[in-house]
Amino acid sequence: MMTGSSFFLSALAGLLACCIIQRYKLINPYILMVMMYVGINIILTASLNLINGYMGEFSVGHAGFMAVGAYVSSILTVRVFSAQYAQWFFPLALIAGGMGAGLVGMIVAIPSFKTRGDYLAIVTLAFNMIVKSAIENIDAIGGPRGFLGMHRLTTLPWIFIWTVLTLWIIRNFIYSNYGRGVLSIREDEVASELMGVHTRRVKVLTFVISSFFAGVAGGLFAHLLQFINPNSFNILKSTDILIMVYLGGVGSIIGSILGATIFTVLLEILRPLQVWRMVIMPLVLIFLMLFRPRGIMGLRELRLFVPEQYRKAVARWRLKRKKYDAVS
Amino acid sequence: MPCLEVKNLTHYFGGLCAVSDFNLALDAGELIGIIGPNGAGKTTIFNLITGIYRPTKGVVRFKGKDLTGLRPAAITVRGIARTFQNIRLFNNLSVLDNVRIAHYAGMKYTPLEGILHIGRFGREEERISESSLELLDRFNISELAETEARNLPYGMQRRLEIVRALATKPLLLLLDEPAAGMNPSEVHRLIDFVRIIRKEFSLTIILIEHQMRLVMGVCERIMVLDFGATIAEGTPEEIQNNPKVLEAYLGQEAAV
Numbered sequence: 180m181m182t183g184s185s186f187f188l189s190a191l192a193g194l195l196a197c198c199i200i201q202r203y204k205l206i207n208p209y210i211l212m213v214m215m216y217v218g219i220n221i222i223l224t225a226s227l228n229l230i231n232g233y234m235g236e237f238s239v240g241h242a243g244f245m246a247v248g249a250y251v252s253s254i255l256t257v258r259v260f261s262a263q264y265a266q267w268f269f270p271l272a273l274i275a276g277g278m279g280a281g282l283v284g285m286i287v288a289i290p291s292f293k294t295r296g297d298y299l300a301i302v303t304l305a306f307n308m309i310v311k312s313a314i315e316n317i318d319a320i321g322g323p324r325g326f327l328g329m330h331r332l333t334t335l336p337w338i339f340i341w342t343v344l345t346l347w348i349i350r351n352f353i354y355s356n357y358g359r360g361v362l363s364i365r366e367d368e369v370a371s372e373l374m375g376v377h378t379r380r381v382k383v384l385t386f387v388i389s390s391f392f393a394g395v396a397g398g399l400f401a402h403l404l405q406f407i408n409p410n411s412f413n414i415l416k417s418t419d420i421l422i423m424v425y426l427g428g429v430g431s432i433i434g435s436i437l438g439a440t441i442f443t444v445l446l447e448i449l450r451p452l453q454v455w456r457m458v459i460m461p462l463v464l465i466f467l468m469l470f471r472p473r474g475i476m477g478l479r480e481l482r483l484f485v486p487e488q489y490r491k492a493v494a495r496w497r498l499k500r501k502k503y504d505a506v507s
Numbered sequence: 508m509p510c511l512e513v514k515n516l517t518h519y520f521g522g523l524c525a526v527s528d529f530n531l532a533l534d535a536g537e538l539i540g541i542i543g544p545n546g547a548g549k550t551t552i553f554n555l556i557t558g559i560y561r562p563t564k565g566v567v568r569f570k571g572k573d574l575t576g577l578r579p580a581a582i583t584v585r586g587i588a589r590t591f592q593n594i595r596l597f598n599n600l601s602v603l604d605n606v607r608i609a610h611y612a613g614m615k616y617t618p619l620e621g622i623l624h625i626g627r628f629g630r631e632e633e634r635i636s637e638s639s640l641e642l643l644d645r646f647n648i649s650e651l652a653e654t655e656a657r658n659l660p661y662g663m664q665r666r667l668e669i670v671r672a673l674a675t676k677p678l679l680l681l682l683d684e685p686a687a688g689m690n691p692s693e694v695h696r697l698i699d700f701v702r703i704i705r706k707e708f709s710l711t712i713i714l715i716e717h718q719m720r721l722v723m724g725v726c727e728r729i730m731v732l733d734f735g736a737t738i739a740e741g742t743p744e745e746i747q748n749n750p751k752v753l754e755a756y757l758g759q760e761a762a763v
Contacts, residue, residue: 348622355621355628356614359600363608366597373557375583375612375675384618478599488629492636493603493652499637 186483190343197336211335213447215403218338219396220439222345224423225432226392229349231421232429232477233358234385235365237300240307241393241420244280246412247310248394249401250320252276256402257328269332273341273398280394281387288386292379307414314409325408326401333403341399345392346484350432352388354486361385365430422460426467428474433481438474508571510535510711511556511679516565518548518555525551527735529565535678538705538712540726542719542746544755547732549715550592553681557589558582569679584612588677590668592684592715598657602648602667605656606639609674639674646670662693666700673704679711680704686718698724723747731755 252272260268291302315323360381363371427438449456513531526548558579567574620626643649723743731739733755
């Protein structure tokens with residue numbers, strides 16, 4: 180029914196490998212840390228790609244939703260759940276963080292999608308700033324000093340599970356009725372509406388799903404670093420996510436994976452160059468935009484990420500047709 | 508009761524009157540043409556009927572129900588579909604997806620079933636894939652189902668746009684200059700095509716057109732617009748001999 184059992188088997192094998200690596204400390208801590216960052220960034224990139232790549236809107240405040248998820252889940256694990264059970268409640272805290280971000284996403288989406296046009300970019304930009312200064316001014320959660328006390332609950336297996344889950348759900352969503360609505364909005368919003376697509380509902384739904392996963396990524400991030408402050412979720416963080424989307428490729432799951440991986444790993448490799456890496460990264464981007472304006476895998480997809488039912492629809496219909504013709 | 512009833516439809520763009528006091532009563536099964544020089548307000552009428560613009564004044568009633576103020580999608584669901592003057596396909600999507608999207612409103616599963624690919628998802632997807640392919644097959648485009656729409660030849664894109672509109676299961680089809688950019692033999696085929704779909708899908712059709720050959724060939728009744736006002740109405744023969752029409756098209760001197 181899905182991509183077949185091979186998908187699940189490989190996911191299971193990956194999870195097992197992650198558990199073994201984590202348990203027996205097979206990889207040095209630095210590389211492990213980078214791997215976990217890659218996972219978090221894949222979640223962020225894929226979720227933003229849903230809005231900017233698949234739907235063709237332009238949202239620039241993704242870090243704001245990440246912040247909501249990070250703070251909600253951290254407050255839950257530190258203040259609400261008792262410390263000894265915190266690790267058992269961790270998935271719940273992440274989901275709660277995601278739902279918090281999703282709710283906020285809905286509040287942002289409903290007014291900004293009332294009208295057509297470029298308002299979304301401005302609204303999300305403002306939203307990112309509002310979230311940051313709001314957190315700075317709430318002393319109960321540390322204000323500008325930040326929030327700490329989380330245990331290091333984010334482990335490689337958790338990152339793996341959430342990354343696979345995110346990609347799976349986004350893929351499913353795109354290859355469904357609503358997903359086709361999302362794509363048609365990108366292609367031609369007026370025609371889409373006239374084909375009967377409830378464009379406003381589709382847009383809000385997509386935005387909520389996207390911010391949910393940004394919130395989850397925020398929760399994972401908070402419990403990896405064990406410290407968050409409003410500055411970790413400023414507009415620069417949002418820009419990083421945007422770069423990963425456009426580097427890897429708009430409207431593509433494999434593109435999100437590639438974009439997040441290349442960006443994260445490249446930044447680490449270039450670390451010895453210190454300030455100069457902030458010169459090299461933008462240069463890479465400029466050249467990419469010149470030669471591949473849609474990103475590495477823009478609008479293209481790996482077969483693995485296309486559901487079988489979708490891939491084989493035409494072939495199956497032809498077969499059925501042939502059988503029918505043979506009988507009659 | 509007429510199928511479509513338009514009363515005193517008026518629309519201003521700022522101070523410019525695009526359509527003034529347009530009236531129309533259309534019975535089920537009728538095929539009428541709207542002609543007129545560029546900028547006469549023909550497309551604006553379609554945009555008003557399909558809900559893209561809200562009329563300044565006037566009512567549009569479809570099967571007795573008032574459509575004014577409804578979202579375009581809601582109007583489509585009630586049974587009005589259209590094509591566009593400049594083709595507006597979903598260019599980067601496959602031919603099949605173009606038609607599948609037109610089934611959007613008829614899909615019976617919730618977002619949750621869609622996200623998890625459970626429940627009614629599989630059956631419904633199978634159903635619309637099949638009905639889309641059947642529809643494409645009837646118009647000989649099923650071979651190209653997996654091609655991206657932008658790679659189709661021009662005439663084929665026009666045809667696909669009409670097929671896509673048919674997939675929304677309309678009762679009333681609005682065709683906005685379907686013959687634009689076509690050569691005489693293609694226009695000839697289009698005339699046959701319009702006749703066929705009209706019969707097979709028992710459609711009511713309004714046709715906006717510049718090419719007289721097409722309008723005179725298929726329409727039973729023609730309305731002529733100029734500067735937003737209806738200047739003539741009647742059978743093709745009546746229209747051809749109407750001095751007002753000649754004036755609008757050729758200028759005052761020619762008509763005298």
